[in-house]
């Protein structure tokens with residue numbers, strides 16, 4: 001079901017006290033009732049965050065998980081571990097995971113399968129790099145990312161998938177895709193989904209935009225017909241800014 005969603009990606013920021021304070025600050029804000037809100041905290045804070053946000057409209061998501069169910073994978077976290085602390089949503093495929101941790105489309109397909117097998121919801125991130133945009137291959141790049149990691153899924157499995165288009169050149173750079181660029185790509189993604197599956201499925205998928213979304217530009221981006229919300233990095237670390245973005249719908 002297509003929803004308005006604003007998710008914060010805290011990345012590797014904040015200590016435990018700061019994390020708890022940010023959540024308490026967010027809880028004190030009025031957040032629009034027709035926007036689903038989630039925060040992807042660092043893994044060490046997830047259990048506390050899940051407790052802090054119980055019975056609130058703020059959901060908690062992991063930033064990553066391992067593709068295996070369990071075993072000798074030092075330092076890693078499994079889907080069943082996340083579920084056991086009340087976390088049922090995970091980001092997968094963030095560009096920083098792809099760039100710095102060598103996550104390929106093929107690995108991401110495995111992670112997607114493991115997450116779905118465990119009943120997790122996925123916020124699947126993808127997007128082109130600057131040179132790919134400059135060479136005008138961005139539509140092909142995005143289509144390939146989706147095809148390689150997600151198009152083996154049955155239509156029914158897509159009810160657990162949220163897409164997050166994040167042009168790499170706009171992440172943490174202060175440079176945002178223009179509302180027109182975001183809309184153009186989101187419409188492309190929906191068309192690709194319609195061609196691979198059908199129009200009903202394409203229309204049912206929430207597609208978030210990520211990359212330097214701020215209170216000042218959120219409303220314009222969210223007003224685009226195929227933009228269903230945002231994945232927010234830097235601006236999700238300030239309760240006032242994050243709440244303003246949620247309420248920009």
Ligand code: PGA
Pocket residue numbers: 009166170171172173174210211212213231232233234235
């Ligand atoms: P940014 O990050 O909002 O700081 O650009 C977005 C993201 O990486 O998800």
